[in-house]
Amino acid sequence: MRSGINSPAWWGAPKKFETRQKDRRVSWLELFFDLVYVIAISRITHHLTGDMSAAGFLEYICLFMLVYWGWLNSSLHHDLHGNSGLRTRLMTLWQMMIVAALAVVTNKYPDDHHHSITVVFMIMQLFITYQWWSVGLYDKNHRRYSWPYTTLYLVSFGLMGLSMLLSSAWLAFIVPLILICNYGPPFISHILLTRSSNELDLSSSMFERLGLFTIIIFGELVLGVVNGITEVEVLDITVWLNFAFAISLVFALWWIFFTMIARRHAKKNFIRASLLELLYIPTLISLGLLAAGFPSFFGEASGSSLQDLFCYGIAIFLICVSLLTGLLEYPEVFDKIKNPMRFSIFFTGVVFAVFPLFDFDLSQPGFLLSAIAILSAEILYLNFVYFRKLSKEGLEHPDDQT
Structure with a gap:
């Protein structure tokens, strides 16, 4: 076994991934670290609120994927x-x-080339590259698995620098290449791990971190509702009803997500773990779209186009939740009911996707109530199927067992 440089205990050399702690709890340092991302996500969501055009949404997707990449790594x-x-x-x-x-x-120095944001992302890119590369200084065996990360991340760093020298039209080609280089290394490392008869799974603590990151985005939805209501000059009964309905809508989405996702474990296999991490991207972006739309939703200029946007956002979210459940392990009681539950969530997502085609002329309360009614029907179905199964089998709620 080859080893790298030695370091004193107080410095803390990076631990080897072969010696991972089972059922590790998320540390206070990690929770504190996530708080900074609350601010970053809030800023880019606010940026989208100011430009709800197709170009603004594409820019939000790119910014979100780079921020999420930084947090994930x-x-x-x-x-x-x-x-x-x-x-x-x-x-x-x-x-x-x-x-x-x-x-x-994010919002302080707007320009066509996004120079200020690019410089900060380049610093982040270089720092994360160093993180993975530096592990090899302490454990030389790690280098065979980290070289895809360091190599492709440096390529992304170079592409970011190149984008500052070219016209903004080149961003349409450069940004996708940056994202491919940033999200591609796990699939190469999987091949290397397989060749060396090693396997790496998504730990329970890391899956918990993904859930906590999702909570950050749900917090943005609540903030979006609050900001939207705050902008209304007269807080009459209709406005307060809209407020209550909007918060209920957010809560219903949370209910469905964490009913299916909470206290689960990712299926074994590094590829499945990587796909799970990637599938969180459209899931969270769809929530971000709703969060950005709420501040404008309660205004007088709000119309059917914004309602359609909400429908598409909810549809993508529900379909992604249905797909996410296919990458998770469930207790045995779910064996016969998991697929019907997944299908019902997927079907509800399709209902929201086709809802704008009927061109209903709904008021703000009417739209929110309609969305809540559809989501409530889904929640009732999920609970009915689940608890009926428990009753037939004479079982306790597996999540309540110790």
């Missing part, structure tokens, strides 16, 4: 190699500074 690095040493805490601090800087420049 740092979270995975901590999950695999983090410890309580000084090295881990300092690297977390530096990453928090970078993300906070991103939040500062």
